[in-house]
Amino acid sequence: MARRSYKTELGCIACEDLSLLGAGKEGWLVDNPNILCAIDTHSVALANRSTILVLGWSDSDGSRLKIRPELSPIEAEYVSAIEWLVFDEIRVIVAGTSCGYMLIYSLRGDLIHKQMVYPGRVIKLRIHGTKKDLIQDTLSGELCVVTPGAIARFDGSDIQNMLLKWFEETHAHFWGLKPKRQGSEDFGNSHEKLPYQLWNVSKYGNCADAAITGIMPPPLIEVQSSQRYYCAVAIGDDAVISAFRLSEDKSRSLVGTILSKVVPATFSTISSLSKMIWRSEQTSPKKPDQKPQSFARAAPLTCLKDHPRKGEKLTLSPSGTLAAITDSLGRILLLDTKALVVVRLWKGYRDASCLFMEMLVNKDIASSSSKYYEPSKSDYCLCLAIHAPRKGIIEIWQMRTGPRLRTIPCAKGSKMLQPSHPFGASMSSSPYVPLEVFLLNGDSGQISVLNRTLDT
Numbered sequence: 001m002a003r004r005s006y007k008t009e010l011g012c013i014a015c016e017d018l019s020l021l022g023a024g025k026e027g028w029l030v031d032n033p034n035i036l037c038a039i040d041t042h043s044v045a046l047a048n049r050s051t052i053l054v055l056g057w058s059d060s061d062g063s064r065l066k067i068r069p070e071l072s073p074i075e076a077e078y079v080s081a082i083e084w085l086v087f088d089e090i091r092v093i094v095a096g097t098s099c100g101y102m103l104i105y106s107l108r109g110d111l112i113h114k115q116m117v118y119p120g121r122v123i124k125l126r127i128h129g130t131k132k133d134l135i136q137d138t139l140s141g142e143l144c145v146v147t148p149g150a151i152a153r154f155d156g157s158d159i160q161n162m163l164l165k166w167f168e169e170t171h172a173h174f175w176g177l178k179p180k181r182q183g184s185e186d187f188g189n190s191h192e193k194l195p196y197q198l199w200n201v202s203k204y205g206n207c208a209d210a211a212i213t214g215i216m217p218p219p220l221i222e223v224q225s226s227q228r229y230y231c232a233v234a235i236g237d238d239a240v241i242s243a244f245r246l247s248e249d250k251s252r253s254l255v256g257t258i259l260s261k262v263v264p265a266t267f268s269t270i271s272s273l274s275k276m277i278w279r280s281e282q283t284s285p286k287k288p289d290q291k292p293q294s295f296a297r298a299a300p301l302t303c304l305k306d307h308p309r310k311g312e313k314l315t316l317s318p319s320g321t322l323a324a325i326t327d328s329l330g331r332i333l334l335l336d337t338k339a340l341v342v343v344r345l346w347k348g349y350r351d352a353s354c355l356f357m358e359m360l361v362n363k364d365i366a367s368s369s370s371k372y373y374e375p376s377k378s379d380y381c382l383c384l385a386i387h388a389p390r391k392g393i394i395e396i397w398q399m400r401t402g403p404r405l406r407t408i409p410c411a412k413g414s415k416m417l418q419p420s421h422p423f424g425a426s427m428s429s430s431p432y433v434p435l436e437v438f439l440l441n442g443d444s445g446q447i448s449v450l451n452r453t454l455d456t
Contacts, residue, residue, distance in 0.1 A: 005451070006406060006408040006450065006451055007439060007448040007450050007451060008449050008451060009446060009447075009448045010057060010058070010438075010447045010448055010449060011057030011058050011446075011447050012057060012444070012445045012446050012447065013044055013055040013056075013057050013445045013447060014444065014445030015055065015064070015445075017053055017055070017066065018046075018053070018055075018445070020048070020051055020053065021035060021046055021047075021048050021051070021053060022035070022048070023442070023445075026413060026443055027412065027413045027442070027443070028413075028442055028443075029414075029415055029440065029442025029443075030389065030413055030414070030415055030442060032048075034048050034049050034078075035047070035048055036048075036079065036080075036081065036082045037082075037415060037417055037440065038082045038084050038093075038417070038420070039417040039419055039438050039440070040084045040086065040091065040419055040420075041419060042056055042057065042058045043055065043056045043057070043063075044056075044057065044417070044440065044447070045082055045084065045093055047079045047082045047095070049078035049079060050068065050071060050078060050079065051066065051067070051068055051079075052066070052067040052068075052069065052079065052082060052095060052105070053065070053066055053067075054066075054067070054093065054107065057447045063107075065107060065108070065109055066109070067093070067105055067109050069095060069097070069103055069105075069111075071097065072099060075098075075099055076098070077097050077098050077099045077101075078097065078098050079095050079096070079098075080096055080097060080098045080121050080122050081095065081096035081122045081124055081125045082094065082095050082096075082125070083125040083126075083127055083420055084127075084419065084420050085104070085143065085159070085420070085423075086419075086420065086422040086423065087156075087159075087160045087422070088422075088423075090160075090163050090164070090167065091107060092104050092105060092106055092112060092163065093105045093107070094125055094143070095125075096117075096122025096123075096124075096145060097121075097122060098121040098122070099116075099119070099120075099121075100116055100117050100118050100119045100120050100121070100122060100147060101114060101115065101116055101117070101122075102114070102115050102116075102117050102122070102125075102145055104159075104163075110170075112162075112163065112166050113162060113166075113194070115193050116292075117145045117152050117196070117198075118145070118147050118149075118150045118152060118198060118292060118293070119292055120147040120148055120149060120150070121147060121148065122145055122146070122147055123146050123148060123208070124144075124145075124146040124209055124211075125143065125144070125145060125146075126143070126144040126146065126212075126316075127142075127143050127144075127420040127421055128141060128142055128144070128212070128316070128320065128421060141156030141421065141423040142154060142155060142156055142212065143156065143159060144210075144211065144212050145196075146207070146209060146210045146211070148206035148207060148208075149200065149201070149202035149206055149207070150198055150199060150200055150201060150202070150295070151198075151199055151201050151210045151211075151212065151232055152196050152197065152198045152199075153196060153197045153198075153199075153230070153246075154194055154195075154196045155195075155196075156423045158194050158195060159194060160423060196293070197246075197248065198292075198293045198294070198295055198296060199232065199244070199246045199295055199296055199298040201232055201234045201244055201298060203242070203244075203298075203300050204234075204236065204238050204239035204242045204300075204303050204305070205236050205237060205238030205239060206236055206237070206238075207234040207235060207236040207242075207311075208235055208236045208237065208310070208311055208312060208313075209234070209235050209236075209311070209313060209314040210232060210233065210234035210235070210314070211232065211233055211314055211320075211323070212230050212231070212232050212320075213230075213232065213233055213316065213320040213321070213323065213337040214231060214319075214320040214321070214337070215228055215229065215230060215231075216230065216231040216338075217229065219245065219299070227247065227248040227249060228248055229245055229246065229247055229248070230245075230246040231243060231244070231245060231246070231301075231337060231338075232244045232246050232298070233314065233323055233335065235311025235314050235327075236310070236311055237310045237311075238305065239303045239304060239305050240304045240305065240306055240309050240310065240311045240325070240327055240333075241302075241303070241304040241311060241325060241333070241335065241342075242300065242302070242303045242304070243300070243303075243337075243340050244298045244299060244300055244301060245298070245299045245301055246296065246298050247296055247299070248296065249296055249297050301340060302340050308328070309327050309328055309329050309331075310327060310328040311325055311326075311327055311328075312325075312326045312327055312328060313325070313326045313353060313354070315353075315354045315355055315356065316337075317356045317382060318356065318382075318421070318435055320337060321336065321338055322334060322335065322336065322356070322382075322399065322400070323335040323337050324354040324356070324384055326349070326352050326354065330347065330348055330349050330350035330352070331346065331347050331349070332345070332346040332349050332352060332386065333345055334399075334400065343400055343401075344400060344401065346386070346397075349386060349388050350390055351388075351389055351390060352386055352388050352389070353386075353387045353415075353416055354384055354385065354386050355384075355385050355387075355416050355418050355437050356383070356384055356385070356399075356435060357382075357383050357384075357385050357396070357418075357434075357435050357436060357450065357452075358381065358382060358383065358434035359380060359381055359383045359396065359398070359405060359452055359453070360375055360379055360380055360434075360452045360453045360454070361379075361380070361381045361405075361454060374431035374432070375431070375432065375434075376432050377432050377434075380432075380434050380452070381398055381399070381402075382398075382399040382435075383396050383397060383398050383399060383402075383405065384396070384397045384399055385416060385437045385450065387410060387414075387415075387416045389410075389414075392409060392410055392411075392412060393407050393408060393409060393410055394407070394408040394410045394416070394439075394450070395407050395408075396408070396450075405454060406454070408450065410439070411443070411444075412443075413441060413442045413443040414439055414440060414441045414442065415440050415442065416437055416438070416439055417437075417438045417439070417440055418435070418436070418437055418438065419436075419438075434452055436449055436452070437449070437450045438450075
């Protein structure tokens with residue numbers, strides 16, 4: 001009897017350039033916390049503190065790209081987060097730094113945009129696409145930048161308009177239709193700053209991760225208005241889980257007022273005193289530092305404290321209605337983000353990581369020999385893939401309360417990855433593209449995808 005294969009090999013990214021990230025030592029991909037990974041349909045972006053490397057594994061896209069961001073040596077700035085951003089045919093790389101900057105690069109290595117979001121280390125870049133209009137079938141999305149004390153939300157349409165403008169002007173410069181600017185970096189920095197919303201989510205201490213789960217109804221005691229409210233979930237050391245209602249109201253909260261008034265005044269006073277002491281005769285041409293944007297209102301909803309348990313990693317389902325949270329005691333909590341209730345718990349999974357995926361569980365469809373039928377969304381069910389590195393396996397559990405569907409052996413030094421949701425994809429597009437989970441073996445460089453059917 002032939003041995004069942006639970007994954008399909010796609011290609012290999014092994015090359016000499018990986019030595020820049022420390023490849024060649026066993027476990028380099030998972031043992032070094034400074035190694036960051038993000039995957040697209042045919043490429044992988046890897047980064048350490050100062051270098052971003054893009055490698056393709058297929059024959060059609062076997063390109064390589066090396067990006068070295070200009071980071072501040074004075075502040076020991078480094079790359080702390082990366083992610084792919086996809087708008088139809090536009091594919092760019094977003095990077096966050098330890099000083100709170102967001103950098104957007106083209107696949108030629110050009111700096112498209114640079115913007116200060118919030119002072120502090122960017123710990124996560126979250127990209128989420130949502131259905132905006134059920135009648136016109138249009139899509140919107142968001143890019144969330146998470147820092148230990150705050151979460152910022154960029155609207156996908158604002159980013160898309162900026163990228164379209166940049167690519168149009170760059171194409172025009174290539175054909176000599178307009179005078180060429182001084183350089184790609186100057187061009188990227190010349191763009192106006194993207195508008196965004198900023199909320200303080202550190203009421204229960206600094207967070208290890210956070211996410212905006214979706215739109216929620218306004219509080220009953222407030223006057224109904226046209227503004228939207230979002231629900232945010234944060235995890236951290238002091239509170240395993242905390243939830244907030246985020247308002248679009250840009251009126252300054254107490255913390256926002258302190259940051260926007262007291263902090264700049266304090267820096268101004270310190271700067272004046274330093275000038276008096278040192279009597280500097282030289283005028284610096286450097287532009288003044290950007291002031292942090294004031295916070296919008298964030299009202300706490302609930303909080304779970306269970307010392308010494310700490311929240312470590314957070315993963316959202318595609319709709320945002322479920323969140324898988326790993327903690328420091330080896331447990332995995334499945335949170336209903338609408339009711340803010342834990343609906344499932346797994347134990348004995350230390351150092352685990354989770355990703356949601358979709359499995360084809362309709363046996364009639366899976367066993368059909370017809371090559372003309374394409375499975376629809378209703379033929380798939382939502383599952384949770386749990387990678388337990390200490391056990392050397394990946395388990396797939398059916399949501400919400402379903403059984404364990406399979407157990408897949410996993411080589412040591414491997415990491416689960418998942419492409420970010422593409423913006424602008426039609427919800428009615430055929431065939432339906434399910435949510436997939438990829439596996440990167442750092443020691444061999446092999447890329448594989450977990451199979452979506454149960455009979456293979």
